[in-house]
Amino acid sequence: SAQPIIKDIFCGLLYLAQKNVIHRDLKVANVFLHNGKAKIADFGFAKFTKYNISYLDKIQGYQIGSPIYMSPEGLIHNIYGPKTDIWAFGVLIY
Numbered sequence: 001s002a003q004p005i006i007k008d009i010f011c012g013l014l015y016l017a018q019k020n021v022i023h024r025d026l027k028v029a030n031v032f033l034h035n036g037k038a039k040i041a042d043f044g045f046a047k048f049t050k051y052n053i054s055y056l057d058k059i060q061g062y063q064i065g066s067p068i069y070m071s072p073e074g075l076i077h078n079i080y081g082p083k084t085d086i087w088a089f090g091v092l093i094y
Contacts, residue, residue: 005031006093008038013089016040017082020049024080025065026088047080 071087
């Protein structure tokens, strides 16, 4: 069953959001299994913000992440935030 893996990824995203970290490149290739637990990896595009989790970061001229997993805000307007990580999570579990 994929349910434990999905739960692990969700808990990881929740932890990141609580720490005001936006991953910005969540995809299957950035999730690994370690000792039976799913772990989020590759924080090369991640960003720490001093704002709360509703914050959206507009980055002019830069498209960050993998287009297949990107939210419309990220793909069209280069706007990123925890909600864009949730979008990528939805694509990932689909």
